[in-house]
Amino acid sequence: MQSAWTREAFVTILVAALLMWLLPYAVSTYTLTILIIYGMLAFSLGLIWGFGGILCFGQAAFFGLGAYTYAVAAINIGESTLPMLLAVAVPTLFALLLGAMMFYGRLSDVYLGVITLVVTLIFFTFMNATAGSQYAIGSARLGGFNGIPGFPILNVPGQPDLLIYGDALFYVCAVCLLVVYLLVSHLLRSGFGRIAVAIRENETRVSLLGYDVRARKTLLFAIGAAIAGLAGALFANWAEIVTPSLFSLVQSAEIIIWCIVGGLGTRIGPILGAAGLAYLKFLLGQQSMIDNTVIMGLVLVLFVLFLPKGLVPAVLSLWQAGQGRRRRARGLRPFGSQRGRERPVG
Amino acid sequence: MDLFFVISLEVLYGIASLVLISVGLAIVFGMMKVINLAHGEFMMIGGYAAITAVNLGINIFVAMLIVAPLVVGVIGLVVERLVIRHLYGRLVDTMLATWGLSLLFIGLATMIFGNTTTGISTPIAGFTVGNYQVNGYNLFVILIAVCVIAGLFIVLKTTRLGLIARGTMQRSDMAAALGHSPDRVYMATFFCGSALSGLAGAVFAPLVGLVPTSGGSYIAEAFITVIVGGPALIAGLLSSAGLLGLISQFFTFAISPVIGEMALLVAAVILLRILPQGVTSRFFKGRL
Amino acid sequence: MAETVLEARGVSMHFGGVVAVDTVDFTLSARELRCLIGPNGAGKSTFFKCLTGLLRPTDGQIFMRGHETTGWHPHEIASLGVGIKTQVPNVMDGLSVRENIWIAGRRFLPPQETDRRVAEIIDRLALGEIARRSLGELAHGERQRVELAMVAIGDPWLILLDEPAAGMSATDMERMIAILTEMADTTAIVVVEHDMQFIRSIASTVTVFHQGAVLIEDDVDRVMADATVRDVYLGRTT
Numbered sequence: 001m002q003s004a005w006t007r008e009a010f011v012t013i014l015v016a017a018l019l020m021w022l023l024p025y026a027v028s029t030y031t032l033t034i035l036i037i038y039g040m041l042a043f044s045l046g047l048i049w050g051f052g053g054i055l056c057f058g059q060a061a062f063f064g065l066g067a068y069t070y071a072v073a074a075i076n077i078g079e080s081t082l083p084m085l086l087a088v089a090v091p092t093l094f095a096l097l098l099g100a101m102m103f104y105g106r107l108s109d110v111y112l113g114v115i116t117l118v119v120t121l122i123f124f125t126f127m128n129a130t131a132g133s134q135y136a137i138g139s140a141r142l143g144g145f146n147g148i149p150g151f152p153i154l155n156v157p158g159q160p161d162l163l164i165y166g167d168a169l170f171y172v173c174a175v176c177l178l179v180v181y182l183l184v185s186h187l188l189r190s191g192f193g194r195i196a197v198a199i200r201e202n203e204t205r206v207s208l209l210g211y212d213v214r215a216r217k218t219l220l221f222a223i224g225a226a227i228a229g230l231a232g233a234l235f236a237n238w239a240e241i242v243t244p245s246l247f248s249l250v251q252s253a254e255i256i257i258w259c260i261v262g263g264l265g266t267r268i269g270p271i272l273g274a275a276g277l278a279y280l281k282f283l284l285g286q287q288s289m290i291d292n293t294v295i296m297g298l299v300l301v302l303f304v305l306f307l308p309k310g311l312v313p314a315v316l317s318l319w320q321a322g323q324g325r326r327r328r329a330r331g332l333r334p335f336g337s338q339r340g341r342e343r344p345v346g
Numbered sequence: 347m348d349l350f351f352v353i354s355l356e357v358l359y360g361i362a363s364l365v366l367i368s369v370g371l372a373i374v375f376g377m378m379k380v381i382n383l384a385h386g387e388f389m390m391i392g393g394y395a396a397i398t399a400v401n402l403g404i405n406i407f408v409a410m411l412i413v414a415p416l417v418v419g420v421i422g423l424v425v426e427r428l429v430i431r432h433l434y435g436r437l438v439d440t441m442l443a444t445w446g447l448s449l450l451f452i453g454l455a456t457m458i459f460g461n462t463t464t465g466i467s468t469p470i471a472g473f474t475v476g477n478y479q480v481n482g483y484n485l486f487v488i489l490i491a492v493c494v495i496a497g498l499f500i501v502l503k504t505t506r507l508g509l510i511a512r513g514t515m516q517r518s519d520m521a522a523a524l525g526h527s528p529d530r531v532y533m534a535t536f537f538c539g540s541a542l543s544g545l546a547g548a549v550f551a552p553l554v555g556l557v558p559t560s561g562g563s564y565i566a567e568a569f570i571t572v573i574v575g576g577p578a579l580i581a582g583l584l585s586s587a588g589l590l591g592l593i594s595q596f597f598t599f600a601i602s603p604v605i606g607e608m609a610l611l612v613a614a615v616i617l618l619r620i621l622p623q624g625v626t627s628r629f630f631k632g633r634l
Numbered sequence: 635m636a637e638t639v640l641e642a643r644g645v646s647m648h649f650g651g652v653v654a655v656d657t658v659d660f661t662l663s664a665r666e667l668r669c670l671i672g673p674n675g676a677g678k679s680t681f682f683k684c685l686t687g688l689l690r691p692t693d694g695q696i697f698m699r700g701h702e703t704t705g706w707h708p709h710e711i712a713s714l715g716v717g718i719k720t721q722v723p724n725v726m727d728g729l730s731v732r733e734n735i736w737i738a739g740r741r742f743l744p745p746q747e748t749d750r751r752v753a754e755i756i757d758r759l760a761l762g763e764i765a766r767r768s769l770g771e772l773a774h775g776e777r778q779r780v781e782l783a784m785v786a787i788g789d790p791w792l793i794l795l796d797e798p799a800a801g802m803s804a805t806d807m808e809r810m811i812a813i814l815t816e817m818a819d820t821t822a823i824v825v826v827e828h829d830m831q832f833i834r835s836i837a838s839t840v841t842v843f844h845q846g847a848v849l850i851e852d853d854v855d856r857v858m859a860d861a862t863v864r865d866v867y868l869g870r871t872t
Contacts, residue, residue, distance in 0.1 A: 055438060105619045108439055110381065114573050115615055121566045122611045129604035191740050198737045201726035208686065208720065210741045211714030211783065249562045250452075253445050260442065294453030300446025304439050320440055 005189060009182055016178045020171065021176045036173045036295045037234050038278045039271035041179060042258035044227035046270030047184055049259060050332060051193070052220040053200030055109045058116030059255045061123055062091040062225040064246035066232025068127070068142075076138035079083035081157045087233030088226050095225030103219040105288075120247050129243035147243030165237075173234050177271075180227055185267060194218050250293070256262045263310025273313065289306070319325035348476030353599065359484040360598075361591035363490035363550070365583055367564050368571035369494055371541030375533045375572050376579040378512055379437060380430060383444040384559025385568055388540055392418045392547025393556045394459060397466050406469045412550030415541035422540020426533055426623035434532070447559060462470035463555035485550065490549055494542065499580055511535065570614035578624055590614060636663040639792055639822045640685070645694035647680050654680040655847035658692065658706050664791070667818040669833045670852070672825045672843030673867055678826050679721060681843070685824070686713045686718050702761065715742075717790035719781050721797050721826075728771035731761055731780050734769055738784035751787055759783045759813065775806035782813060793823045799832040813833050830858070842866070 003082045023032055041063050043140055050053040069090040073083035098119060131144025135287055140148060154169065156162040164172055187193045190267075199206045234244050245251065256279075262273025277299070284292055307314055348547065369386045382388070395417040399409035410455025425447060432439045470482040502508035514531050547564075571590060593613045598606030640662040647655040655677045661726060664666055682688040685696060687708040696704045703711055712718060726734050739748040756765050759779055759787065759861045767775060778798060785793055798814075799807055807829075814836050817823065828831055833854065839855045840847040844866050850857060857863055 102621055105622060107618065110441070111573065111618055111622060113438070113441065115567060115618060118566055118611050120569060122608055125604060125607055126612070127516065129602075180531055191745065194733065195737055195740070198726045198729060198733075201728045202724060204720070205724040205726060206707070206737070207707065207709040208712055208718045208724065209738045210788070212707075214710050217656075238785050240615060249565070250449070252399050256445070257410075258440065291453035291456045293449045293456065297446045297449030297451070297453060300449065301429060301443050305429065308439065314452040 005186070012182060013178065013184070016181075021191045022176050024167075024170070026190075027279070029167050031279070033173050033238050034132065034235075035275040035278050036177050037238060038274040039260065040042055040173075040177050040234070041255055042262065042274035043180065043184070044224045044231065045175070046259050046262070046264060046267065047227065048220055048224035050264035050270070051188060051200065052196045052267065054221055054228070054344050055113045056221070056224070056225075057113040057118045057252055057256065058118075058120035059224070060247055060252040061096060061120040062228035063232040063235070063251070063255075064120075064123060064127075064242075064244075065091045065094060066229030067195075067236040067242040067246050068148070068232075069229070070233040070236045071148040071151045072137045072140040072142075073268040074153075074236075075140035075148070077162045078152055079158075080152060080154045082261070084154070084230075084233055085331050087236075088229045090268035091187050091229030091232070092222050092226040094220060096221040099221035100214075103214040103218045103221070117249075117252065120252055121249070124244055124249075125248035128249060147241055147242060151236070151240075153240060169234075169237060173238075176230065178236065180230070181267065181271075184227075185274060187260070188267070192219075194215070212288040237296070253300070254296065255298055257303075260303050260308070260310055261299060263312035263314070266310075266312045268317075269310050269312035274308070289312070348478055352474055352478045352480060355399065355480060355488075356599070357592060357595045358488055360595040361486040361587050364567060364571050364587035364591045364592070365491045365495060365548060366487065366546040368538045368568040368575075368583060368587065369498070370541075371443050371545060371568045372575065372579055372583050373498075373542065374539035375579070376541075376582075378430075378434070378532055379435065380434075380440045380536075381569070382430075382539070383441055383565065384425070384451060384561075385543055385585070386565035387445075387448045387455075388543035388554065388561075389547030389564050390455060390549070390558065391451060392544030393549060393551035393554075393560065394455065394464075395544065396548035397464055397556065401467050402446045405551065408465065408553070409475060410548040412547065415545040418544025419537045419541035420549070421530060422473065422543075423533065425540075431529075431532075438460070444503050448565075450562070452558050458510075459558065463557050465555045466552050467554040485493040486536040487549060487553075490545075493622065495546070495580060495584070507534070509598050533614040566611065570611065570618075574614055574617050574621075576621070586617075589617075636665065638662065639664050640824070641697040642681075642685070643683065643695045645681065645691045645696060645699075645838075647677075647684055647689060653846050655684065655691070658843075658846075658848055660848070662738045662792075662822050662824060664822055665818065666826070666839070667721070667814070667823045667837060669812055669837040669840045670824065670843060671828070671830075671833060671840055672724050676843035677846040678843040679796060680846075682794065682824075682826050683731075686716075686720075686794055690751065694741070695817060712788075713741075715791050716786065717785035717788055717793040719785050719795045719798060725777055725781055727783070728768060729806045731772075732756065732765045732768050732770050734780055735761075735783050736785055739787040740787045755787045756781045759786075760809070775802045778802060779806065779809070782810065786813070786817060791821055792818065793821055795823065796826045797828065798825065799827060799829045834858075 027035075041059065045056060045059040048056060066087045070083050070087035074080055074084045076078070077083055098116075104113055107115065127142065128145050130142035130145070133141060135142045135144070135236075136277075140147065140151070146237070154164040156164065156170070188197075193217060195206065195211055199211075199216060204214055232246070235246075255274075258274035259270045260273070260278055261277060262271065263269030280294070281292055284290070284295060303310070370388065371382060374380050374382050374385075386612060390516065392414040395414040396406075396409045399413040400406050404413060427441050429447065431439055433443055451468070468481075468483040470486055472482050473480055510531060514528065514535075571586050574590065575586035590610050590613060594610035596605040596606075597609035638661050640660070642658055642660040643871065646653065646657050647657060652784065658677075660681075670682070672678045680689065684691040687710065690705045694704070695702060698711070698714055701714065702754065703714070708718070714829045727736070729737075734753045734754060735752050736748060738753050739755075742752060749835050754862055761776075761779065761783060761870070764776060766773060769780060774781070778801075785795075798810060800835065803808065811832065813821065814825070816850055818836075825833075825836070837854045840854045842857060842863055848859060849866065850863060852860075861868060
């Protein structure tokens with residue numbers, strides 16, 4: 001088991017390094033950076049929804065919270081190391097509180113979706129209303145609809161003059177995503193990860209086995225928020241401005257679309273879904289024939305109707321079916337009922 | 347005394363608008379256990395339908411009370427046949443699919459009407475009470491809300507259709523066993539729910555500048571009013587709209603409209619935490 | 635007299651106006667095997683749910699090995715070292731047999747120990763052939779057996795089983811009886827069951843529920859011969 005994990009980690013790092021080397025030849029690093037950030041954001045939801053069965057319609061709240069925390073902290077502090085840490089810590093703490101409130105109240109799926117959505121809207125409404133100069137944290141004015149521009153961007157830790165932007169930011173983001181991916185992979189192999197999946201499958205049973213389901217779900221929810229917060233902080237550095245639209249319904253919807261299209265219950269699916277769709281949006285943005293939102297909406301409807309498992313699991317099961325047929329042709333083992341499970345939403 | 351009258355009117359208006367905003371969603375949720383996340387966009391389309399009709403020279407009341415509900419009702423019917431029908435019993439999937447529809451409608455509206463604000467002026471003049479200016483249109487909104495609720499109550503209580511509908515609300519399998527095709531009940535329900543959403547959107551069109559993304563501002567309020575209300579359709583709608591309307595209007599007067607809106611959202615979150623199945627699950631069990 | 639491991643004092647459960655369980659007193663000694671029987675709607679499953687924390691009794695107290703567990707959450711009760719199997723097979727359908735049992739064992743054991751014990755239990759319950767299949771693909775009897783394995787791996791001192799024999803084939807039932815009898819040597823067990831033949835082959839003492847209350851509590855053969863018990867059963871079944 002240990003060696004399988006080492007091999008998997010090694011292959012992941014190799015593939016990631018290869019992509020980091022090759023992709024900039026095809027796409028500008030500026031575009032790649034945002035694709036990676038969105039990939040990380042989708043990954044955060046993919047973790048809690050796909051593996052933990054927690055239906056969160058408001059992952060944008062943690063993303064926006066991370067971005068705003070970074071912007072506010074960077075203006076007040078200057079050097080970027082502490083703001084980055086805060087941008088992860090604040091969404092995490094907020095998710096711990098919100099998660100505890102929801103999970104200890106035994107709220108079901110749908111209500112979870114509603115509450116997380118409403119919380120996102122509270123942020124959206126509030127941030128839009130903070131135009132006046134009385135809305136300031138330290139020396140950072142929240143700026144209402146226009147958001148916060150012009151905060152100090154990322155620097156090499158301890159070296160406030162060595163700024164990280166452009167190509168360097170791309171590599172930082174890519175390495176961040178790689179590290180997060182490896183950490184989450186490790187987590188999912190651990191007892192905590194397996195029990196999280198078990199909770200997704202049957203909450204009552206897991207609690208009857210003596211596990212505190214509420215605490216575990218809260219913790220997983222907070223881990224997802226931490227990743228989303230990190231993505232938010234990186235986004236702030238990429239865009240060099242944060243606005244309330246980070247908390248918008250469209251932003252929340254997009255994260256969900258990325259996960260569904262890529263495929264829940266896989267690690268790579270949401271990342272690919274986010275990068276692919278964000279790139280598609282970027283390409284579509286260069287024409288003005290069809291509104292972007294129409295495409296996104298259509299994609300979501302069609303996937304829910306016709307391919308609810310998402311692309312990655314569909315491709316995987318096709319491949320497995322092919323394997324099975326080959327095996328059967330060789331007369332080794334009959335092709336069992338290897339049909340994919342329903343997506344864990346119930 | 348005048349102030350008291352004006353404030354009561356405002357509170358009543360706040361409650362009435364919550365009722366109107368959420369009634370379409372409540373019917374669809376109560377009867378079909380479908381949460382229509384495109385509800386806000388249905389209202390937005392209702393608004394555009396009314397404005398377009400007025401611009402074509404149709405009387406504004408006809409446009410609001412007849413044209414808009416019909417247009418949105420038909421759109422709802424198409425949506426039900428093409429999408430929702432395939433997802434019955436899969437609550438989360440319907441939420442996702444209707445969220446996709448909401449994006450689709452926003453995009454289409456942007457393509458057709460552009461990303462600019464359109465509007466029509468309110469057809470009813472204001473009047474004064476003592477030293478205070480009162481918006482006459484608010485009274486109209488309250489009147490419409492009362493009519494809608496009364497109409498709904500009468501239909502549910504006295505007609506055959508209402509009886510079937512109540513049966514379906516309790517046990518959809520039972521209604522089917524008694525020979526009522528749930529398919530047709532659902533179609534009718536979705537048509538009615540959509541039409542009421544369209545009506546609400548049209549009624550609010552003169553009050554707000556309409557943009558393709560207007561639906562987003564409605565959906566949250568509609569959503570929480572329905573969920574906080576719980577299983578009983580009318581009692582739930584009235585109690586939660588009353589409660590939430592009161593809270594939001596209080597904070598609106600005490601502090602500011604934005605705080606009022608936020609107070610409403612926060613109150614909803616707290617209420618759901620205390621009564622996860624909605625207000626009527628505890629207090630108005632088994633009522634309509 | 636052996637130590638009392640489970641005690642219910644005046645436990646009642648009301649649903650609205652319906653009294654499902656009516657002031658039930660119940661004690662169980664260490665290493666005792668007890669069956670709860672009764673016709674449908676007698677309240678035995680509701681009482682079971684009160685014991686396991688799935689329901690909070692309206693009234694009364696429950697004690698387990700000296701802890702008052704009234705109103706505890708199921709996971710807290712299970713953490714005391716109580717193994718619970720609910721009426722419907724309650725398993726993680728998407729996971730394999732081995733994973734299901736591993737998760738059950740990991741709660742009480744360190745990782746390496748868990749792996750070893752999982753292998754042991756799989757062996758003991760003859761689950762080797764299906765260990766890699768996911769639970770969703772298994773037949774009913776196999777799922778019941780997996781659930782029993784999930785209960786057994788924690789080495790509980792008290793086991794609560796709700797209808798373990800429901801829907802089982804004769805072979806499966808025999809195997810289940812053998813396992814239960816073996817476990818009963820070290821563990822106190824409460825079994826809620828319908829199947830009389832099954833009860834006869836495992837139980838010594840039987841508690842009969844009727845209309846939410848305890849009707850009689852005695853040796854299995856004497857209970858079977860009791861006229862009232864027969865009336866209760868026949869009156870309901872015909």
